[in-house]
Amino acid sequence: MSTILHITASIRNDESVSRSLGNRLVERLAENQGAIVVTRDLAKNDLPYIDVERFAANLAPYAERSPEQHELAKISDELIGELQEAETIVFSLPVYNFAVPATLKAWADLVARAGTTFRYAENGSEGLLTGKKVYLTIASGGMPIGSEIDFMTPWLKFFLGFLGMTDVELVAADGIMGEGGEEKIAEAHQEVEKLAA
Known part of the structure; x- marks a missing residue:
């Protein structure tokens, strides 16, 4: 059975447009693929920031780590x-101040992690x-996705390509706090249905 990983980050929970789009996409994909869904909600703020000790622990070979590492x-x-x-990963993300949420x-x-999710080779x-x-x-209140300020x-x-994930599809509901916001959200939901079909 295949697995879908759904990574969400909006602090708006049920009111979140990015989460609503992602939930629908994941639901449809899971139905079509007979997949199980694993959800990682970054809005819970339970991930630590990297520091020198954690960085060293992450790079240490598993068998050589200390108990603390x-x-x-x-x-x-x-x-x-x-x-x-x-096999499938869905990111449901809001735009915060022109970029990704800090939790992402x-x-x-x-x-x-070098040696695990990427490696250094002769040519890079x-x-x-x-x-x-x-x-x-993705949902954005005002910033147009794909613009010079995106x-x-x-x-x-x-970043995803750096880790080897290059097959990426994008659905954006952007500028939704301005005029025609509801139509833009509806159009994004229609795009989700097309992608999942």
Whole structure:
């Protein structure tokens, strides 16, 4: 049975447009694929920020870690395991101040591990999380996705590609706090239905 990993980050919970889009996409994909769904809600703010001790623990070979390093690396191991197990990954993200929520950056710092999710090769880095399908369901109050002030989607696509995930589809409900916001949300939901069909 295949696995879908759903990563959410909006603090708005049930009122979240990005979460609503992602939930619908995940529901449809799971139905079509007969997949199980694993959800990682970053809005719970339960991920630690990387520091020098945690960084060292994450890079230490498993068999050589001290008990303290095993404890420090536990959450990173768990997050990486979720990525490795999933065939499909859906990110449901709001735009906060032109970029990703801080909780997603904390997640990224914990899953980028040399030798596990990427490696250094002769011609540069090589992503090790290949063969996965990724969907981004994004909501923005005012910032147009794909514009010169969109610092979120280029960074996110680059980071995912750095880890080997290059098959990425994007559904955006952007500028939804302005005129025609409800129509933009409805259009994004229609796009979700097309993607999941």
